[in-house]
Amino acid sequence: MGRTLAEKVWDDHVVRHAEGEPDLLFIDLHLLHEVTSPQAFDGLRKAGRTVRRTDLTLATEDHNTPTLDIDKPIADPVSRAQLETLRKNCAEFGVRLHPLGDVEQGVVHVVGPQLGLTQPGTTVVCGDSHTSTHGAFGALAFGIGTSQVEHVLATQTLPLAPFRTMAITVEGELPDGVTAKDLILAIIAKIGTGGGQGYVIEYRGSAIEKLSMEARMTVCNMSIEAGARAGMIAPDETTFAYLEGRPHAPQGADWDAAVAYWRTLRSDDDAVFDREVVIDAAELAPFVTWGTNPGQGLPLSESVPDPASFEDASEQLAAEKALEYMGLTAGQPLRDIAVDTVFVGSCTNGRIEDLRSAASVLSGRSVADGVRMLVVPGSVRVALQAVEEGLDKVFTAAGAEWRHAGCSMCLGMNPDQLAPGERSASTSNRNFEGRQGKGGRTHLVSPQVAAATAVLGHLASPADLSDAAVSTPVGA
Known part of the structure; x- marks a missing residue:
């Protein structure tokens, strides 16, 4: 029987297989950042171990880094301690580090691909759940816990139980104004936040094949x-x-x-997936979340749902709690929701194509009065390219804030946060309660929807801007 792409990569990395036990996999690339690595290095130190493969290990600073005044001492003591600890650990154990101020610094899942470290057929791990980003290259990439980080540092291997496989096939053409972010939000809304549990998903079909690499990274x-x-x-x-x-x-x-090897990394025609989902790209539209998990989303043209419309009792309760937290009313058109802040950035949408996409909407326009817009490139390299293309001037001319590279407002672990009750349209990946700051309310959107929202002051798509048409940059 044929094998799926995921099964091929898995099989190529099994170091040890024993009946009734997890397989032991070799890890090709181990990425580190300041939040999940300190205890792992402490474990090595206490056991008298070294990092087994420093040549396959790379660290960068991203979660706790400020995006303003990076040449000044970091004010928050916790953030400062985490960054200083990472620097100390990397120096002691000989791990390559790209710290704040380094030209290769940035969000770890932006840095790995732009350096060419992420390659097809490899295994990639990091103490960060969005390591799945690297799967866009045909790598088997996943987040791991702190104890697993220590295990990989010490052995360059990881014991793992086999997974199930899911194929999500997207056929047809994405309509104008519909991006990779809209696609993945629609997929999550369709299968649910638990729909992929236990699976490795392979995204397939003509619509996926037409995506740029940066768009594929957004999906994965x-x-x-x-x-x-x-x-x-x-x-x-x-x-x-x-x-x-x-x-x-x-x-x-x-x-x-x-x-030549990479060309073999395709699922065989007779490969069998444990579950298959098919989506018609032509039916998709700009998407936005209304609730407090990424599965609570709808096309922008819809209205806030009535919790009573959900058949499942647990989904009804979840919707009720979400509307209460988000300060929304059932039946309220999504386009009527006003925002205080717009955030463009993160490992989901902080790459150069994302910035081009947002800039194409903002060019010649202004951010609405009373709206704060932060544009945070995913890496220093992305920032430099954006400056070379003049994108930073487009953003600042419109009234947006152009910031230094980092995770920024994706999560409340640095100075870029929402105040209680503030509402954002964000190109990041999670809209959990308090994710962007205690009491903050987050709507997940694409870069184009974010930019249009910034101009109008309420959730909107470029099509809602009456003064001029906006084209979709390739790969947005």
Whole structure:
């Protein structure tokens, strides 16, 4: 019987297999940041162990980093301690680190791909749930806990139980104004936040194949929000073109050999998935979340749902609690929801195509009075490219704040936070209660919807801007 893409990568990395036990997998790339690594390094230190493969380990600072005044001492003592601890640990154990102020610094899931470290057919782990981002390259990539971080540091392996496989096939053309973010939000709304639990999802079909690499990363990034272990897309010419010439990509004969192997990383025609979901791309529209988990979302043209409309009692209760927290009323048109803050950035939508997409909407327009807009590039390299293209000037001319690279307002672990009761339209990946600051209310959107919302002051898409049409940049 044929094998799926995920099964092929898994099989190629099994170091030890024993009946009734988890398989022991070799890990090709281990990414670190300041939040989940301190205890892992402490464990190594106490046991007298070293980092087994420093050449396969990379650290960067992102979660706790400020996005303003990065040349000044970090004011928050917890954030400062975590960053200083990471620097100390990396120096002691010989781990490569890109700290605040380094040209390669940025959100860990932006940095890995742009350096060419993320490659098809590899296993990638990080103490961060959105490690699934790297699956866009045909890598088997997933987040791990702190004890597992220590295990990988010490052995470069990880014991794991086998997974189930799911195919999500998206056929057809995405309509104008519909992006990868809208697609993945629609998928999560369809299968639910637990629909992918225990599965590795493979995204397939003509609509997926037409996405740019950056758009594919957006899709795979949010696989975890559907409960999946990982998300993957088979590598193709788009993948190879993105990787070629990057600092850590193979070169010369090694490149030719790598591409030959990468071409084999497709699910066999007779491969059997444990579950299959089919979506018609033509039926999709700009999407927005209304509740407090990424599965509570609807097309922007819809209204806030009535909790009584849900058949399942637990879903009714969840909707009631969500509306109470979000300060919304059943039947309220989503387009009528006013926002205080707009955030463009994160490992979901902080890449150069995302910034181009938002800038194309903002160009020649202004952020609405009373609305704060933060634009935070996913890495220093992204920021430099944006500046070279003049995107920073587009944002600042419109009244947005152009910030330094980092996780920023995706999560309340740095100075960029919502105040209690404030409402945001955010291109990040989670809208949990308090995710962007205690009492903050988050609506997940695409970069284009974020920019249109900033202009009008309420949830909106570019089509709602009457003064001019807005084109969708390739791969947005």
